[in-house]
Amino acid sequence: MCIYAGTVYDGRDDIAAGHQALFDSVLKGTTMVNEIDEVRFYGPGTAVVAGRGDVAKKRGKLTKVRTCTVVREGDGTWRIASFHNTKRRPLMEAVSFTYMPASRPRR
Template structure:
């Protein structure tokens, strides 16, 4: 009888701890991140449209599940950092990894809520782009809020053609109490 009470007590304790962890994931210690839009530079409309077309081609390739088309907007030596920190090098690797995703866990997905927030030309042939968006899973009308991301891209113009040379993706999210506590222990 005593052994049963002990097991029951341990189970109740584990369930209680689990409930506390879940609760702490919904209490936030940081405010909602604010994302801004900035005016595009004047007199650069042709270049801005070319950069916007790169994004359109990227999104079309994604929606078609075509890794080669999606990656065609990147240079052969581009740097591509995913939301979870995986670093891909070159459009061949970008295409291969994304094709595996399109054939697997991202089958039928598309890019949603894409919005170029700013374009800054640091030279006539180099631009820094910030944009937001999310992945919408197959069969969903809207992407999950947990998929909202912000990207930083660098585009370079060579031989009168723009391509992306760098891409970095990060989730837009608040830090929960649980995550804050875990950060303080690392």
């Protein structure tokens, strides 16, 4: 798992401990919320899930963080194989699209 700060976590225990430290301190009283935007299957047993997420005290519009998760199916269970998130920067997008219109996504 790689987060937008560049930190890389290795395995379930490492990820759980890192998140628990956050929710015990600076994120105390908040909830992690995720929405799935799209699922693309790449053969049997492998998919990429694109979505949005955020951490907040109450649910609102999710625009802050884009997520990309690779999931694999084994023994009838889907598990996360890889995860990456990045913070969306609307101002940087607006500047890019103004000066380089062809860089705007087509969909």
